[in-house]
Amino acid sequence: MAKYEVNLKINNIPVTVEEGSTILDAAKKLNFRVPTLCQHPDLCVAGNCRVCVVEQKGAKALPAACATPVSEGMEIFTNSQKVRTARTHIIELLLSEHNSECTSCYKNGKCELQALANEYRVNENLFIKLVDKNTYTIDNFSPAIIKDDSKCIRCQRCVRTCASMQFVSALAVSHKGDKQKISTFFDKSMNDVVCTNCGQCVNRCPTGALVEKNYIDQVWDAVNNPNIHVVVQTAPSVRIGLGEDLGLEPGNRVTGKMVSALKRIGFDSVLDTDFSADLTIMEEGTELLTRLKKALVDKDETVALPMTTSCSPGWIKFIEHKYPSLLPNVSTCKSPQQMFGALAKTFYAQKKGLKVENMISVSIMPCTAKKYEADRPEMRSSGFKDVDYVLTTRELAMMIRQAGICFEDLPNEKYDSIMGESSGAAVIFGATGGVMEAALRTAYEIVTGREVPFANLDIVPVRGFEGIKEAKVLIKDVLPEWGFLEGAELSCAIAHGLANANKLMAAVVSGEVNYHFIEIMACPGGCLGGGGQPIPTSPEIRAKRMEAIYEEDANMAIRKSHENPEITAIYAEFLGKPNGHKSHELLHTHYVKRKGY
């Protein structure tokens, strides 16, 4: 149905917008910025902070620009004296309830309330400081996320994120009036509830109420200790996000500069998670083919299909809580981070003659859930904690600034060897559909001896931001040892964002859909939209990051995981064969059933 056009005036300037647009949209069209706090491009309208109130001619009250649809002939004033008074009051009220320890706050300089207070030059002492009179909880029990209620402005972005984007609802509003707060089930710690540590709330929190637990000091201690060999690994999507926190526009690929910065910070070995992403493809691809063989040839009915990916720790915790009956369907492969960690303290240590007890393994991740994952008791295959510290993209940016490194002017440097070589198939792990594409590039070739039948190896149907994607690949003219797959159609699905994952899993459980292989990423857009990536985030920013990921892939000399020479070498020298004994010891894991809250 065609939409009507609506004519209105904003600050006496006529503007025409589509029906259903908000006053905020119309103002934006005229380049008037109305300040907002609870509004977010990824979330439904709330209209509860009231910072965006505007004056409407003829109306008694001031409507919220974000929540009020335009109507024909409307006359709006975005900065009248009435508006300014109300808006200033509202900011002052928020500050009276807010623990304004800005100078020591983790979000200092990145806080939307701070920016607004600065813009309006409010009188913070006008009202009574309520925050001093109440007691607030600071929940720092989770290894991934710190929740500080004294900094919360109750905009409910986190609540909407957790409910509608992630279908988790670990965070919800509780109590009313002066006691109202954002809480968890029975006020338990974030660590003891259904929270998946995905960090999407952290990405959208306008203040310092929800932040990642940072391990910057611990990492500085390690790199500055001459007796410690610090190994660092960088996840695929860090290289396309990091620039945003260091003054660059979204969509900049900064792989070489990032490596250069890590070396200048003092990491002893700068290595690449992309290496273990390639390894994941070998392990997970083999696991899938083995499961298919058991099901098709051995007619083993206990084989769990569809098999789902296991790279995303947010997804793992989600399925552990919400669909424990489907745990056998999850690939037993560790995530690339944990494969890397296990190998760093075994294979790498041996090759380099390092004493494992003098090693610290650090990972740079676009993710907060990885912090939790590294803490899991299963993740100590080396006999030590396989990954000691997980830093988000944001924490790395902070370290780079602290080190006084002028990032933009850095030369491009290369990863150290070994475990620094990777393929284009590994870098696309950072985008939704990327693991699927990488797996297909390899599995199809192993089975048929030919490259996947897509131009330039780009498996376009699995790319893009659609919530749930499907792909079917017909397997023909297979190599003799894969005869049982001749003529089979491999049926795959991909979901990103846990609300989509939930939809897909519900369909799997009900038997409504029938797939062989499912890729799931907890975050919108995959890791490129991860909870550890630079703030702000929006569909536009994530689209730019995705373009950069595929550019990075297209520019790689090697595009397929099984062609990575370091992968061939590690199997020959150390692991034996994919899914072999050593692999199982170091690269595979198991999962835990968890409660539904």
Place this chain on the structure above:
Amino acid sequence: MKDKKLTKVDLIFENDGTCATTVLDKVRAMAQDDVIMEMIDSGLKGRGGAGFPTGLKWKFTKAENSFDKYIVCNADEGEPGTFKDREILDTVPEKVFVGMTIAGYSVGAKIGYLYIRAEYNFLLKKLNQKLDAFNVKIKDKGFDFTIEIRSGAGAYICGEESALFESIEGKRGEPRNKPPYPTVAGLFGKPTAINNVETLVYATMIMKYGAASFKLMGTQDSRGSKVFSVSGDTPNAGIYELELGMTVEDFVNDFGDGDTKAVQVGGASGICVPRKKFADMIIGYEGVPTGGSMMLFNSTRSMYNVLKDYLEFFAEESCGQCTPCRIGCQQLLQGIEAVKRGEKHPSYLDSLKKLAETMKLSAKCGLGQSVANPFSSIVDNFREEIIY
């Protein structure tokens, strides 16, 4: 000129066992639009306090093109000092059901919900018995309409219509953004006519006696009569149905204890009228509107304590969703306490009045918007009591 300034009326509680049958038969024989026209013609305005013309509300709901529509009876009578709906539901529940049926018939709704505050759950057994019989009765009379009862959980905010919808839908009772208004997207997102208990009983009585006779009572802006909940320093506390149009003075002459210094009209969220304004202030839409609460205070009362009580109530009963209301209520409360203790200069009251004005302009719903009513009227008229 009437000799008596204050006229008692007996419509709402009129004892007439055949009322339901008579009115339902009459309505069934009328066209939907004619029923709505009769309501518009009567000039009846919502008796919950906001005073929206009932007939128009029904007209707007009928005009919406939707298969599902709802009628909701708002029996979440939470305003401090108001207790008339309890009496209506206790003594004449069938008239409420009839009013809902008339509304359902005229707008084309098949389901009506009576949302009753948790504190009135003691009425449920009786109401459900009456309702079961009533649901059968209206089916027999050819109405495609069923009434169900839903109970609240004790939050004042759920008397706000959109928060009430959220509550019925099983969610946390928080007001929604408006527009869209309930007549367009109300309960379950469908067009909904939501009316106060008393309004629906008046709808029944208007259909019984006709708009013309209802219109004879009251004033141009405030037609008909209204049920008042009278409390405070009065020898005659209780529930009274009075013709609209009297002044506060008329009211105080009948109900005061001879020493009345202020009347809080419209409950905690209403306006405080001081003695010097009694004579000029009409109780109704041309003066001070009320959902029925009339609280009288004599000279022994501290208006500081009165205001403090109200603010404590609002600070607790705000849903907490929007900034102006959640924090504003706390600031007003702590502000007058600080002035009383001498920690803030008396001129801080003027800053707080400006804050109250901001709350009126920018709060998301009627709760936060109306806190300025008691605050400014008490601070303006009893400033010395607040300070000293």
